[in-house]
Amino acid sequence: MGAANSCTQTCGVFMSFALFAEQVLNGLQSGIMLFVMAAGLTLIFGVMGLINLAHGSLYMVGAFAAAAAAAWTGSFLLALVAALTGAALVGMFVEMLVIRRLYDRDHLDQVLATFALILIFSEGTRFFFGSFPLFLDVPKVIAGPINLPIGIEYPVYRLIIIGVGLCVALGLWLLISKTRLGVQIRAGKNDREMIAALGVNISALYTFVFAIGAGLAGLAGALVGAIQSVQVGMGEPVLILAFVVIVIGGIGSIKGAFIGAILVGLTDTLGGIFLPELFKLFMEGSIATSLGSALASMLIYILMAVILVCRPQGLFGVQG
Amino acid sequence: MTLLLLENVTASYGKAQALFDVNLNLKEGELMALMGRNGMGKSTTVKVIMRMLRGTGNLLFEGRDIMGLPSHRVAQMGLGLVPEGRRCFRDLTVAENLSASARLGYWSLPRIFELFPRLGERQVQVADSLSGGEQQMLSIGRALMTNPRLLILDEATEGLAPIVRQEIWVAIGKLKAETGIAILLIDKSIKELREICDSATLIERGKTVWTGSMKSLDSQTLDRYVGVS
Ligand SMILES: Nc1ncnc2c1ncn2[C@@H]1O[C@H](COP(=O)(O)OP(=O)(O)OP(=O)(O)O)[C@@H](O)[C@H]1O
Numbered sequence: 001m002g003a004a005n006s007c008t009q010t011c012g013v014f015m016s017f018a019l020f021a022e023q024v025l026n027g028l029q030s031g032i033m034l035f036v037m038a039a040g041l042t043l044i045f046g047v048m049g050l051i052n053l054a055h056g057s058l059y060m061v062g063a064f065a066a067a068a069a070a071a072w073t074g075s076f077l078l079a080l081v082a083a084l085t086g087a088a089l090v091g092m093f094v095e096m097l098v099i100r101r102l103y104d105r106d107h108l109d110q111v112l113a114t115f116a117l118i119l120i121f122s123e124g125t126r127f128f129f130g131s132f133p134l135f136l137d138v139p140k141v142i143a144g145p146i147n148l149p150i151g152i153e154y155p156v157y158r159l160i161i162i163g164v165g166l167c168v169a170l171g172l173w174l175l176i177s178k179t180r181l182g183v184q185i186r187a188g189k190n191d192r193e194m195i196a197a198l199g200v201n202i203s204a205l206y207t208f209v210f211a212i213g214a215g216l217a218g219l220a221g222a223l224v225g226a227i228q229s230v231q232v233g234m235g236e237p238v239l240i241l242a243f244v245v246i247v248i249g250g251i252g253s254i255k256g257a258f259i260g261a262i263l264v265g266l267t268d269t270l271g272g273i274f275l276p277e278l279f280k281l282f283m284e285g286s287i288a289t290s291l292g293s294a295l296a297s298m299l300i301y302i303l304m305a306v307i308l309v310c311r312p313q314g315l316f317g318v319q320g
Numbered sequence: 321m322t323l324l325l326l327e328n329v330t331a332s333y334g335k336a337q338a339l340f341d342v343n344l345n346l347k348e349g350e351l352m353a354l355m356g357r358n359g360m361g362k363s364t365t366v367k368v369i370m371r372m373l374r375g376t377g378n379l380l381f382e383g384r385d386i387m388g389l390p391s392h393r394v395a396q397m398g399l400g401l402v403p404e405g406r407r408c409f410r411d412l413t414v415a416e417n418l419s420a421s422a423r424l425g426y427w428s429l430p431r432i433f434e435l436f437p438r439l440g441e442r443q444v445q446v447a448d449s450l451s452g453g454e455q456q457m458l459s460i461g462r463a464l465m466t467n468p469r470l471l472i473l474d475e476a477t478e479g480l481a482p483i484v485r486q487e488i489w490v491a492i493g494k495l496k497a498e499t500g501i502a503i504l505l506i507d508k509s510i511k512e513l514r515e516i517c518d519s520a521t522l523i524e525r526g527k528t529v530w531t532g533s534m535k536s537l538d539s540q541t542l543d544r545y546v547g548v549s
């Protein structure tokens with residue numbers, strides 16, 4: 001009797017621990033996708049000093065490119081390749097046509113012009129694909145769950161997303177800190193006129209950085225689009241989160257974007273699940289739920305405010 | 321053979337004209353001093369040569385018109401700049417500063433560290449944390465790493481301790497003796513310029529007022545246009 005009782009208790013603890021671990025994984029997964037999105041944003045802001053509101057549009061472009069490629073070829077892998085290259089190419093053209101005229105302008109001009117780009121991208125996509133959401137299906141082999149230790153069941157696809165995001169983080173870190181191109185990008189951040197006067201084609205370099213950022217946004221759009229849905233306007237909510245991430249992490253810092261994204265992903269996911277539960281401990285159920293979820297939706301902004309009060313330049317930002 | 325030629329060059333900052341008629345003829349392997357009082361347009365001339373500031377008139381490098389080229393193309397053709405104020409990439413290490421814009425040729429990291437041993441000892445130090453003299457050496461090394469045919473040094477000894485200035489002058493002397501690179505020098509120390517340079521071009525209020533060999537530069541002219549003799 002006593003033994004059986006203690007078993008249910010331990011099993012219960014394991015059960016809730018598994019649930020908690022699953023939520024942590026969810027938070028990680030959404031945080032890491034947020035990083036893939038925010039990496040480009042912070043690079044573009046940090047290196048070129050450009051506020052690009054249209055970064056969310058590139059996220060959408062990637063998702064639509066993936067949906068179209070998947071419908072055409074039937075291959076999910078090709079769909080991801082299409083998302084990455086499609087968004088990078090679109091990014092490259094947009095940079096050469098519009099964005100490069102904005103580097104020397106003030107932030108208000110940049111915001112206005114890139115906001116116009118959002119409208120153009122949204123209406124353009126609506127024109128070609130219609131307003132209904134498209135669906136991008138994850139292949140059956142990786143759609144199902146896998147058993148992890150201590151009874152955690154977790155979808156393989158989401159684990160893959162985490163893996164892809166980590167590879168992107170590693171690749172970007174290597175690019176920026178270890179390659180000559182990365183050295184030139186950082187040099188340009190310090191003194192753009194000088195690196196040009198030493199023989200580096202800085203405008204080609206900027207186009208390249210923008211295209212990389214765009215490609216990554218597109219990849220994130222496709223990867224997340226396969227979990228949610230692919231539709232016009234999908235990029236803007238993520239854009240806002242991505243701005244929160246780069247402000248928390250420190251503008252221009254890839255490392256900061258990574259830590260910031262994970263923080264935001266975890267706070268958002270765990271807060272949404274556990275705050276209402278927490279409130280239920282000391283108030284009536286329905287009030288706890290509504291109050292808890294209301295507070296949860298503000299949680300990342302509270303996090304941002306707290307971090308900015310302590311470190312106005314963000315976690316890894318440079319002062320001044 | 322003429323390496324760099326400026327004829328009737330003018331330039332403005334917005335509405336304020338800074339150069340009115342700059343003429344300069346620098347031969348291969350030549351060390352030329354560009355002299356003039358404060359604010360007469362020496363650095364502005366350099367900016368026009370490097371295509372960092374728009375100018376008019378003739379600007380030729382190795383006989384090719386470079387007035388329409390972007391800055392990076394001019395640099396790729398063989399102009400190496402050590403700018404006024406050093407302008408090292410402050411967040412980059414010494415080694416990164418040197419390799420950011422390196423092009424193949426005589427100059428490589430080991431050769432730079434041979435010329436400036438202090439830099440060799442500080443390869444992984446961030447430029448921002450270097451002393452003024454070390455930053456100046458880094459700025460020179462960085463320009464040399466592009467393996468230029470013509471090195472432009474704008475106030476390379478300004479604001480440095482006498483002993484460090486001496487190191488810089490020794491390095492410039494070595495460049496002249498060992499590599500045959502052409503150098504356009506702007507500096508406040510007239511004595512050193514007179515010792516080391518083959519020729520001089522003097523400008524006043526954005527106009528070339530005197531040009532010739534350093535030997536033929538008399539103290540009267542020097543006094544009139546530079547203010548010291
Ligand atoms: N960025 C700028 N904007 C406006 N005017 C400028 C700028 N830079 C220089 N000038 C003006 O152009 C003129 C020439 O300046 P320049 O820097 O070429 O002089 P300089 O001969 O190099 O002087 P110094 O010996 O002090 O370095 C000066 O009258 C200066 O005030």
Ligand SMILES: [Mg+2]
Nearest residue numbers: 362363364404
């Ligand atoms: Mg000057």
